Amino acid sequence: MLKILPILKCVNFVIGSVVCWLALIMVLLQFSIVILRYVYGISFVFLNEGVLYMHASLFMLGAGYTLLKDDHVRVDIFYAKLSERGKSITNILGAILLLIPSSLVIFWFTLPSVLNSWKIFEGAMSVGGIPASFLLKTLIPLFCVTLIIEGIANIIEESAKGKSE
Numbered sequence: 001m002l003k004i005l006p007i008l009k010c011v012n013f014v015i016g017s018v019v020c021w022l023a024l025i026m027v028l029l030q031f032s033i034v035i036l037r038y039v040y041g042i043s044f045v046f047l048n049e050g051v052l053y054m055h056a057s058l059f060m061l062g063a064g065y066t067l068l069k070d071d072h073v074r075v076d077i078f079y080a081k082l083s084e085r086g087k088s089i090t091n092i093l094g095a096i097l098l099l100i101p102s103s104l105v106i107f108w109f110t111l112p113s114v115l116n117s118w119k120i121f122e123g124a125m126s127v128g129g130i131p132a133s134f135l136l137k138t139l140i141p142l143f144c145v146t147l148i149i150e151g152i153a154n155i156i157e158e159s160a161k162g163k164s165e
Helices: 005-019 021-039 045-068 084-119 133-164
Strands: none
Touching: 005 021, 005 045, 005 133, 021 045, 045 133, 084 133
16 A cells, blocks of 8 residues: 555645646736726636636645645644644544545535536636636546545555554
8 A cells, every 4th residue: 555655645746736836827817807907998707717717726626735735724622732643543534534435425416517517518607708617617526536535645644654653
């Protein structure tokens, strides 16, 4: 199992390293939208939707990377006071009982909608918008997959820590 750990970690690292650039591109695009609107009086729906697509991509695809870096939101009331072994057990149980099952449920219930969206190549949300709502919906199962990958990686990593102690 330890042999696949670097591969699992690499998946979210690569995705996160690429997706992080969306934050800069999103800011530049939003700045351009504001300049176009308030200086030149021009507005394009597809540019506004572009910000929405990038924002969704940044958060949905960046979730696994955030978990990889251990920068996710954690309720630290009890966790901070636990020993390293207690933290490892909490992380393993959290992944097995909460993270992976909830990700699988979300994946399972959203997949039909995503597949239907792909069948018809669902178009823009607004007139003049980006004609690719199917791509936006695809982020949901990808979000689940990245979290499941990182959850499995965390289980393997935490289990290895426990055996080395």
